[in-house]
Amino acid sequence: MTGKVLIVTGGSRGIGAATCRRAAADGWDVVVNYAGNAAAAEAVANDVRAAGRRAITVQGDMANEEDINRLFATTEAELGPIAGIVCNAGVTGTITRVENMTTEAMRHVMDVNVLGVMIANREAVKRLSTKRGGSGGAIVNLSSIAPRIGSPNEFVHYAASKGAVDAWTLGLAREVAGDGIRVNAVAPGMVDTDIHASAGAPDRSARLGPTVPIGRSATPEEIAEAVVWLLSDAASYCTSTILNVNGGR
Ligand code: NAP
Numbered sequence: 001m002t003g004k005v006l007i008v009t010g011g012s013r014g015i016g017a018a019t020c021r022r023a024a025a026d027g028w029d030v031v032v033n034y035a036g037n038a039a040a041a042e043a044v045a046n047d048v049r050a051a052g053r054r055a056i057t058v059q060g061d062m063a064n065e066e067d068i069n070r071l072f073a074t075t076e077a078e079l080g081p082i083a084g085i086v087c088n089a090g091v092t093g094t095i096t097r098v099e100n101m102t103t104e105a106m107r108h109v110m111d112v113n114v115l116g117v118m119i120a121n122r123e124a125v126k127r128l129s130t131k132r133g134g135s136g137g138a139i140v141n142l143s144s145i146a147p148r149i150g151s152p153n154e155f156v157h158y159a160a161s162k163g164a165v166d167a168w169t170l171g172l173a174r175e176v177a178g179d180g181i182r183v184n185a186v187a188p189g190m191v192d193t194d195i196h197a198s199a200g201a202p203d204r205s206a207r208l209g210p211t212v213p214i215g216r217s218a219t220p221e222e223i224a225e226a227v228v229w230l231l232s233d234a235a236s237y238c239t240s241t242i243l244n245v246n247g248g249r
Helices: 014-025 038-050 065-078 103-128 156-175 204-211 220-231
Strands: 004-009 028-034 055-059 082-087 137-142 181-188 242-245
Touching: 004 014, 004 065, 004 103, 014 028, 014 038, 014 082, 014 220, 028 038, 028 065, 028 082, 038 055, 055 065, 065 082, 065 103, 082 103, 082 220, 103 137, 103 156, 103 181, 137 156, 137 220, 156 181, 156 242, 181 220, 220 242
Parallel strands: 004 028, 004 082, 028 055, 082 137, 137 181, 181 242
Antiparallel strands: none
């Protein structure tokens, strides 16, 4: 039995991987995009298949327009038209003060977190819009608590990139609300994933978890619940929402 087709960018690890697994439980066939970790992506795809859904893995750098186009083309060729996309792939860059940031590091964060999301959202809209012959669908972008706190002394460029995601989500949602497309974002606080080690602080989640009002970091699964709910028909009246899932932070 085939389900509705969902692309999850950065689906190989962390929140993206949890989203792929949770989406499969909700009846989605899943495209697991990844940047470099093919083994992790294949493990997630196997879990989706074990849940009785179709799954493929597609390598692709979400900062690269050609790769994004290839992700959509491969999806359509192998699984058929999409009904949803989760633009989850994201990077913080290495923790550092602004005066020490290289332009290259700032550009990379903006390319992955902002331009990549914009391009992937645009390509999804072209395919989903009922005004263009599509069947409608749902887009969920991963934002963060960062635009509200600014992330000083850590990654201000990352906070700025997620602020852009929030504004984009709001505007696009209103633009395509009449096209059968809902566009929302989930804004997590501290989540226990590899992203902190990639930023250069492997202990960050354990160290800062106790400072969150709820007393701990989130699991990726707790964020995936919100993402998959926003994709679902249960969220049929939700669009332009930034859903905070942050333990009160
Ligand atoms: P993560 O554990 O570091 O995993 C990142 C995922 O994104 C991996 O699957 C990775 O693929 C993929 N990826 C990275 N760069 C990519 C690129 N250029 N193209 C395609 N895929 C790429 O991250 P996470 O913590 O789950 O974060 C997921 C999202 O949630 C991000 O947008 C992040 O900003 C947001 N978020 C996270 C937290 C948190 O505390 N963790 C809080 C707020 C918001 P490979 O496995 O192939 O490397």
